[in-house]
Amino acid sequence: MAEDLVRRLAALDACAVSDALDRLGVTGVALGLAPLTGNHRIAGRVTTVRLVEAGEAPPSPRHLGTAAVEASGPGDVIVVEHGGRTGVSGWGGILSLAAAQRGVEGVVVDGACRDVDESRELGLPVFARAAVPLTARGRVVEQDWNIPVTICGVAVAPGDHVIADGSGVVFLPGERAEEIVGVAERIAARERTMAELVKAGAPVSEVMGAGYETMLQENR
Template sequence: MNQHQPAGEDTLRRLGALDTCAVSDALDALGLHGAALGLHSVTGRHRLAGRAVTIDLVDAGQVESPRHLGTAAVDASGPGDVLVVAHHGRTTVAGWGGVLSAGARQAGIEGVIVDGAVRDVDEATDLGLPVFARTGVPRTARARVVERAWNVEVELAGVPVHPGDYVLADGSGVVVVPAAEIEAVLAKAETVAAKERAMVARVREGVPMVDVMGADYENLLKG
């Protein structure tokens, strides 16, 4: 696990039972910004939930880095952790690769989210490691990007991420929940999800859509 307190199993269970849409709705209702736009799974139909262990990348030459990017974070992480790589939208060079994916899988890490390109996508897919990114690219990070620091505050597609924040990703994208707000967000998202399940039940009963998705739907986030 990361150097912060271990993620509560019940909190992760509740988060993992939701989808990003319900959590995004909850963030909206609470006036929080947490949807990291433009990121998607590059390894197939995957979903992940966990607490963020962050990695910040910069162009080679900006800082002296004593190790290959991501290695310290992988070594320090495990079940319940999600590696969040601030690659700052770069799509011409990879910010993650196959050997790192093997290490993450070996450590039991829940998955990896990269704000930019990754490579060795087939390897990660074969490993069953969920990887969310902007795209795949074959170009190596070597001599192009390096790690500035890890387990520091970073930005993921415009969303601030602190070590220990909660991350959820699925087919609709990626959301980040500040650790201090997780209980409020979970409670609201569970309410939203329950209301939507009730609406789907009405659809299956044959209720007209105009009635199912009327004023109640527009006011779903209120109250």
């Protein structure tokens, strides 16, 4: 069942899911993140990591992100709370290599990451605020993983889902993911019909008439 939901989510795009959230009155769009590794769409279950400034958490015997990578695989997206920091990396190339080998769908970082060229060559999609060469070592550490985090002001927890593409990153609360995907599928189907009408020569002013403006208020 979980795998089927990921498959259905992956067939959508971030805009349709964002529209579904609007219709349902749910918050989930993470503003300020963009794809750094090319034109990719990712969708999957969330595995979380929280980073803090060095000294704010006890020293860890493992490097940040490694536990999340080893616990993740196909259908999973690693999501890193990095506090919006753009002056230090919260993800790097060796982590990307390990994640790619495990079949992880992609990585979302609320902050900067580095080794972007390596991630691109691996084909591992990375969404973040910026790229920076500065290492995390001695600057930030992992406080914990597989816990509730905050990404661009959005509360995200293990068991949630995420979709990300060229338009941005959208999170779906786990307890409502099935409902949100269902609404997004209906919105996407309606917009495909509208696109076909435009291709057939219908005036766009008619296709995107008054009904389009109120479309997200229907069946609320």
